[in-house]
Structure formats: structure tokens, C-alpha cells
Amino acid sequence: MSYKYQKLFEPMQIGNVTIKNRFAMAPMGPIGLGDAVGGFNQRGIDYYVERAKGGTGLIITGVCFVDNEVEPHEMPSTPSPTVNPVHFTRTAREMTERIHAYDAKVFLQLSAGFGRVAPPVNPDVQPVSASAIMNRWADIPCRALTKEEIRHIVKKFGEGAATAKNAGFDGIQIHAVHEGYLLDQFAISFFNNRTDEYGGSLENRLRFAREVLDEIKKTCGKDFVVTLRYSPKSFIKDWRVGGLPDEEFEEKGRDLPEGIETAKLLVQYGYDSLDVDVGCYDAWFWNHPPMYQKKGLYIPYAKAIKEVVNVPVICAGRMDNPDLALSALDDGACDMIGLGRPLLADADYVNKLRSGQIELIRPCLSCHEGCLGRMVHYGWLNCAVNPTCARERITELKPALKAKKIMIIGGGVAGCEAARVLSLRGHFPEVYEKGDRLGGNLIPGGMPDFKEDDHALATWYENTLKDLQVPVYFNVQITPDMVKAAKPDTVIVATGSTPNICILGNNDKVFTAEDVLLGRKNPGEQVVVLGGGLVGCELALWLRNNGKDVSIVEAEDSLLKLNAPLCFANSDMLLSLINYKKIKVYTDSKASRTTDQGVVIATKTGEQELKADSVVLAVGYSPENDLYNALKFEIEDIHLLGDARKVSNIMYAIWDAFEVASNI
Template sequence: MSFKYQKLFEPMQIGNVTIKNRFAMAPMGPIGLGDSDGGFNQRGIDYYVERAKGGTGLIITGVCFVNNEVEPHEMPSTPSPTVNPVHFTRTAREMTERIHAYDGKVFIQLSAGFGRVSPPINPDVQPVSASPIMNRWADIPCRSLTKEEIRHIVKKFGEGAATAKNAGFDGVQIHAVHEGYLLDQFAISFFNNRTDEYGGSLENRLRFAREVVDEIKKTCGQDFVVTLRYSPKSFIKDWRVGGLPGEVFEEKGRDLPEGIETAKLLVKYGYDSLDVDVGCYDAWFWNHPPMYQKKGLYIPYAKAIKEAVSVPVICAGRMDNPDLALSALDDSACDIIGLGRPLLADADYVNKLRSNQTELIRPCLSCHEGCLGRMVHYGWLNCAVNPSCARERITALQPALKAKKVMIIGGGVAGCEAARVLRLRGHLPEIYEQSNRLGGNLIPGGMPDFKEDDHALAAWYENTLKDLQVPVYYNSPITPEMVTAANPDTVIIATGSTPKNISLGDDAKVFNAEDVLLGIKDPGEQVVVLGGGLVGCELALWLKNNGKDVSLVEAEDSLLKLNAPLCFANTDMLLSLISYNKINVYTESKAVRTTAQGVMLATPRGEQELKADAIVLAVGYCPKNSLYNALKFEVADIHLLGDARRVSNIMYAIWDAFEVASNI
């Protein structure tokens, strides 16, 4: 039987390690997945094993520090094979043996450290780097590593790799001549102004990385696989300023010609594979691409490296579309497809693709809400659309003791997620949706081309509920009388929210964002968007991309202020795109009234009139909870979910629904 994606399931060799298919789990920081003694905790073990169980051929862990002396890390931080090798082996061995049971292979990512990109949390610890440059996040100078400290870190790499080998890991990945981490700070001349043997020429700047692979091969044997996370281009416009896609600028970091030469040297030094991306902490939206980056954004760079070296090349970067992944292999751009966030969203991605069930693969939104956002703000790795990610054991669904008839009013993400979980547990949910499709606010929110995965998530819920045989009744507004007449065992109200409206006098040309996004209202050519939160900023960018003259008005002193905490990669790119596309921004300003020409603003400089064909409101939403209020004393078992309970984001609508439906 011919299978369209068969090439993605052909075995691949890295050194002496055979990988059963062409999929690797891209490394994502295991913050929250280690214990205070440097081992993997149970959540971490379950998290990685679940992706192997789901069919992924190669698991690459997130960063594990080998050195905790030169650059101290408060424990529990991430797993570390050098803190307590016996304990690390004990916990990691359980994980590697379970991964091997699924014919998966597993590499541990070992890190030299963060250097200048470490958040300066502890004021008593000065950040380190190749040279005395400034920290990425604060005006705090780094100190240069001494040669003795470099040798210490190199020795720890050998010790850590030996412990990892004993713990059952099939190889290691070195973190990293990539993203501007410590090894990269030595490799990039913009960061490295040393005058000793670790500075100056390219080979000198790569000496640290060379010594690392030499030490590991010496300690573990020449046939032990050592791969490298590698960025051939930095996209640095200046300190803490990144270049945008298509923008013409002078590269201050590593540019592609040097990146190709560097790759050749790294392979010559003994690295068995290169895991390619682009970017730097100064251009973080490249290494951690939000939805504003195109899919497969690293493919051209991976191909340039693939053409220059003889070892396998891994390419990640929004590679969740299997047709795109297949084309990358067909074009010899890479040998292995890296999946990071897509495997957080759906651990069974690979098995579902192999079974030709692509419509049941839960999409990643590239929102960074559950993964990077939660890691940065809360020290925990999760996923916005998959509440079980990194919580596999504690969120395991238990069969219902008695099947209940559950009436769900509202087919947005909260209602859909509740129905999915209830049906998997053996209950009998039914959804009543007043419109003609599922998805709620995903539908208008997904109208911009860069938000296509919002619509993909709505389609996934539709396909999943169909597969689970959950009845969905469309065009079905529900009254309190209809609910009581149906006499369900449980009622879930997930009726969503409605856009806030404000009157500006003559409101004939005042529209809400939802109506403009859905094409119900035509905003004309000159548009003023009121509200500089996430909805307003994305709406303004979409309108500008469609050729409109756009002004963005925000009452706060900066855009996106009321949406915190958002991931820095997302906010930085969105704000950069607004500036780059010359969208007019008025902060600390409010609309006062409409005028014949447009709208009058109250600004810090006095009143100012803006010409506008339309004023579009993006000033928030109000919970739609009247049905719940009418029923809360009429139904014994009733729950209020999603925006109807509290206007928030997709993640909390899904997570809250999962929690409640898991316990009905």
C-alpha cells in the first residue's frame, strides 16, 4: 500500500544510532521537570516517555546543565548529570528504558550555560560571558570566563556525558553554538573580544566548542554520538534589537557565509549532526517563532548547511504541516524533522500521521502561552491547547462511574473541550451551539493569515467530536425553559463573551473588531483601531497587511500592557512589526467623539483629529452569562466555563474545561 508520507517514516542514521523515522522531538527547556538533586522528576519522565509512546523516533531533552559552579543554578532548576550522578542515573534510567521500549532513541542536551542571556535573578551573582559585555535583560556587566573556568566546564561535559551514557542515553546534544548561549557568545565576534586563544579568529572562537566534543569523545568513546544545536545566522541588528523577516539590515552577529564556514569546522571537529535554526536572544522571535513567522522558516538555512556538510541535519521551526516536512526531505534541505511545540500540543502526532489520521492531530497555535510563557513567568513547562502536557500522570482521565447526560450550551473551545473529555470518560455530552459552526472566538480570531492555526484548532475539535460521536446541534439558541425541559444530569454553560461597545456620538462608522474580521463590516481605507491590546494590535497589523492606512489608539502608556504576561518573543515581534509597517500609534490617548472626518482623540498634547472611514473597537469583551444566572438555582449540577465565567485566553478556557470535565 502506498502512503503519501512514507518517506517521513524511513529509518535514519546519526553516527551509529539508528532512528526509526525522520522525526525528532526538538529540545525544549525542562524547567519544572527536574528535582532538587539534579534528577528527572516523575513528571519529566512521563513527559518524555509520552512522546516516544506517540511514535517520535528521537527524543532530545531540554537543556541540562553540566556546570553548577561557574554559573550557579538554584535547584530544582533543570536535570543535571553532574550534581548527583548516582541519583541522576537512577531517575534517567527509568526514562531511557521506557523510551527504548517504544523503539525510540533519546539524546540528552548538555549545556555549558546561559552566560549573558541569564535573567539576573540573583543580585549577588554576576553573569558570565566570553567578554565583559552587558547582560541581555538588564544593564549589568558580565565578567569574562577565565581559562581555568573554561577547562572546568569542558571537564564537566565529559563527566556529564559519561553519566548520561551509563544512564542509557543514546547520545548527547551540545547546547549550543546557537541562540547566543554561552558557547555561542564565544563563537560570535560581536560578543567575543578576547585576545587569548579563545578570541580573535573563527577557529579560536570555536575552540571552546571543539574542546567540548573532544572531551566527550575521549571520555565516552569515538563512536558515542555528539550532536550540536546550531544557528548559522543571528539576525542581530544591534544590542537587544532583532531584524525582521524581509528587513534589510547589517548583521552584527553571525551571518550565513560565516555560518556555513563555521558548520564545516564543527563537523571537522567531530560533531555527528547539526540541529539547525536561526536567531539569537537579541532576535528571540527567530529561535522561538510566534505565529507571525511563516511555517518552515528555517528550511532555507538548514538547506544551506546541508549542502555544506556531510552529517545529518535536523530542521525544526513550525514544521507541523506534514506536506511541508515531506517537501523539506524531498528537497534535501534536511534529514530529520524537528517537532517542538507540535509535540507538546499532541504527543501522538507521529502515530496519528502514520495512521493517516492527520485531521485528528491537535494543532499548535504558536502562542507560547503554555510553554515558553509559563516557563519564564512560572517556572513550568506546559501547553495551552493540551492540558495534559507535562502533567500526564496527574491528568490521566478516569472512567466515569455512571454515564451522565450532560447538556453543554456553547460550542467555543471551553464547550468543545468539556465535551471531548466527558466523552472519553464515558459520559454522554451534547453540544448546543447558536451559530452554524464550532469554535467561538477562534473564528474571528483566526481570520488574519498569521492566525490560521486558530481555525485549525476549531476544525480539530469538530473532527475529534465527530470521531467520538458527540452530538452537536447547530443554530440552536437555548432558553432556560429548554434546559429544564431536557432534564439533563449536568449542565455546562459555555456561552462565551460579547465585544464591549462604547458610543462616540454618531456611531454609524463605529464597528467592533469581530464584525470587521468576519467581513460583516467594511472598514474602508483609513481605519482607526481603538484598543492596543492583543486583539487590537493583531487587527491593526492584519488591516495594514491588507493595504489599509491604520492608526492604533491605546489609553495606557504602552501597547499590550493589559495582556501581560505574554511571551517576550511574541510581544517583541508584534511590536516590531507594528513599527516596521509604520502603523500610527497613539498611547495615553482616548477617543472622545466621532467627527465628520473621523474621530477626535484626547492625547497628552491636547485634542487631535484623525481621519477615518471607520473606527474599530478592540476594547475587550464582556462575559455572556445570563443563561447561567437564570439556571444556577434551577439545576443541581451546573458549571460555568470559558469566557462566560471570566474573559481570558484560549489556554484557560481549555484548561478550566478539562479540569471540570475530568471530575464530573
């Protein structure tokens, strides 16, 4: 049988390992998935097994440290095969055997350490690096590793790999001559000013990575597969400053010509595959691309490497569009597609694609709120749009003891998620939406081209509720009397929020962000955006991309201050783009009144008039909970969800709805 995406499901070889299809789970930090003595906890085991169950051919775990002496790591941190090898084997063996049951393969990602990019959380431990350079996050000097410490780490790689092999792993991925981690700090001359055999020439700077490979092959046998996570270009404009797409700058890190020569050497040394991305912690929005980066952003770099090496090349980086993935294979850019966050959003991505259920693949928003942002701030890996990610066992849906008729008022993400979960559990939900489509704030929010996946999520809910045969009624304004007349067993009020309005005198030129995004109002050519939170900044960027002269006025002393915690990759790129696109920014400022020419703002230095055809409000939202307040003493089983309960983000609208709907 012919199938459009059949090539994505052809088997392939990495070394002596046969993989059933062309999909790999890209390595992502397993924070929260390890236990106090270096093993995988049950969450971690279930998390990886679920992606194998979903059809992914190769599972690559997140980073596991081989050394805890030269660079100590707090436990529980991530799994480590060298802390307690017997315990690691015991927990990992359960995972690898379950993964193999689904005809998937699994590689353990082993790390030499973070070096200068490790957050300095312990003041008593000086960060390390190839040389005495500054830490990425603070003005703290690193100390250079001694040769004895390098040899110690190399030996630990051999021990860790041997334990991994015994635990049933099919191979190793080395973390990494990529993203500016410790091995990369040795490999990049910008970071490495050593004068011994580990510094100077390219071959010397790669010596550490070569010795790691040699030690593993010596310990585990030459046929044991060892792959490498590799960045052929760093995008470092300066210390702690990354270069933007299409920006002209002098590369301070590894540029592509050296990246190509490096790749040739690494393969010559014996690495069995290269897993390609680009970027560095100084340009974090390349390694962890937010929605402001285009899809498939690593493809040109993977192709440049594929053209000069004779081993399989893996390419990740917003590769969730199957047409894009297929074109990358057809064009010879890579041999395998890496899916990271898309497999957090939908563990069944591969099986759904194989069976032609593309419209039921839940999209990743590239928001980083549930994954990287949550890892950094709370120590757990999760997903904004998938509440079960890394919580598979504790969020397993249980059938309803008694099927109930449930009335859901509001078709935003909270109402849709509640309806989905309730239907899966055997209840009979019905959704009533006052507008003409599902999605709520996803619809205006998804209007900028870089937010296209917001609309994709709204469409996914439409397709999913249709697949579940959940009745949805549009253009219906529900009143308290209508609810009481329907006599539902349970009521869920998810009526969303309304934009906050400022009275600035002549409001003929004052519009809401929603009005402008949806095209209901023409903002003109000169636009002042009031509010420098996420909505205001993204609106300003979109307007600027469309040729408008844009200013942002923010009452706080910096942009994005009220949206914490945002993932640094997202906030850093958004702020860099605002600066690069020459969007004018006025902080510590408030609009006081409109004028014929524009708007007057009050700043620390006095009043200032800004020319403007329009003033667009992005000053927050207020819960729309009148219906709930009218019913809360009338309906026994009633719940308030989403922005109607508390104005927040997409993640908490979905998560809260999942939690409540799971227990009705």
C-alpha cells in the same frame, strides 16, 4: 503499501545510532521537570516517555547544565548529570528504558551555560560571558570567563556525558553554538573580543566547542554520538534588537557566509549531526517563532548547511505541516524533522500521521502561552491547547462512575473541550451552539493569515467530536425552559462573551473587531483601532498587511500592557512589526467622539482629530452569563466555563474545561 508520507517514516543513522523514522522531538527547556538534586522528576519522565509512546523516533531533552559553580543555577532548575550522578542515573535510567521500549532513541542535551542571556535574578552573582559585555536583559556587565573556568566546564562535559551514557542515553546534543548561549558567545565575534586562544580567528572562537566535543569523545568513546544545536545566522540588528523577516539591516552577529564556514569546521571537528535553527536572544522571535513567522522558516538555512556538510541535518521551526516536512526531505534541505511545540500540543502526532489520522492531530497555535510564557513566568512547561502536557500522570482521565446525560450550551473552545473529555470518560454530552459552526472566538480571531492555526484548532474540535460521535446542534438559541424540559443530569454553560461597545456619537462608522474580521463591515482605507491589547494590535497588523492606513489608540501608556504575561518572543515581534509597518500609535489616549472626517481623541497634550473611514473597537469583552444566572438555582449540577465565567485566553478556556469535565 504506498503511503504519501512514507519517506518521513524511513529509518536513518546519526553516527552509529539507528532511528526508526525522521522525526525528532526538538529540545525545549525542561523547566519544572527536574528535582532538587538534579534528577528528572516524575513529571519529566512521563512527559518524555509520552512523546516516545506517540511515535517520535528521537527524543532530545531540554537543556541540562553540566556546571553549577562558574554559573550557579538554582535547584530545582533543570536536570543535571553532575550535581548528583548516582541520583541522576537512577531517575534517568527509568526514563531511557521506558523510551527504548517504544523503539525510540533519546539524546541528553548538555549545556555550558547561558552566559549573558541568563536573567540576572541573583544580585550577588555576576553573569559571565566570553568577554566583558552587557547582559541581555539588564544593564549589568558580564565578566569574562577565565581559561581555568573554561577548562573546568569542558571537564564537566566529559563527566556529564559519561553519566548520561551510563543512564542509557543514546547520545548527546550540545547546547549550543546557537541562540547566543555561552558557547555561541565565544563563537560570535560581536560578543567575543578576547585576545587569547579563545578569541580572534573563527577557529579560535570555536575552540571551546571543539574542546567540549573532544572531551566527550575521549571520555565516552569516539563512537558515542555527539550532535550540536547550531544557528548559522543570528539576525542581530543591534544590541537587544532583532531584524525582521525581509528587513534590510547589517548583521552584527553571525551571518550566513560565516555560518556555512563554521558548520564545515564543526563537522570537521567530529560533530555527528547539526540541529539547525537561526536567531539569538537579541532576536528571540527567530529561535522561538510566534505565529507572525511563516511555517518552515528555518528550511532555507538548513538547506544551506546540508549542501556543505556530510552529516545529518535536523530542521525544526513550525514544521507541523506534514506536506511541508515531506517537501523539506524531498528537496534535500534536511534529513530529519524537528517537532517542538507540535509535540506539546499532541504527543501522538507521529503515530496519527503514520496511521493516516491527520485530521485528528491537535494543532499548535504558536502562541507560547502554555510553554515558553508559562516557563518564564511560573516555572512550569505546559501547553495552551493540551492540558495534559507535562502533567500526564496527574491528568490521566478516569472512567465515569456513572454515565450522565450532559447538556453543553456553547460550542466555543470551552464547550468543545468539555464535550471531548466527557465523552472520553464515558458520559453522554450534547453540544448546543447558537451559530452555524464550532469554535467561538477562534473564528474571528483566526481570520488573519498569521492566525490560521486558530481555525485549525476549531476544525480539530469538529473532527474530534465527530470521531467521538458527540451530537452537536447548530443554530439553536437555548432558553432556561428548554434546559429544564431536557432534564439533563448536568449542565455546562459556555456561552462565551460579547464585545464591549463605546458610544462615540455617530456610530455609523464604529464597528467591532469581530464585524471587521468576519467581513460583515468594510472598514474603508483609513482605520483607527481603539484598543492596543493583543486583539487590537493583531487586527491593526492584519489591516496594514491588507494595505490599510492604520492607527492604534490605547488608553494605557504602552501597547499590550493589559495582556501580560505574554511571551517576550510574541510581544517583541508584534511590537516590532507595528513599528516596521509604520502603524501609527497613540498611547495615553482615548477616543471621545466621531466626526465627519474621523474621530477625536483626547491625549495628554489635548484633543486631536484623526482622519478615519471607520473606528474599530478592540476594547475587550464581557462575559455572556445570563443563561447561567437564570439556571443556577434551578439546576443542581451546573457549571460555568470559558469566557462566560471570566474573559481570558484560549488556554484557560481549555484548561478550565478539562479540569471540570475530568471530575464530573
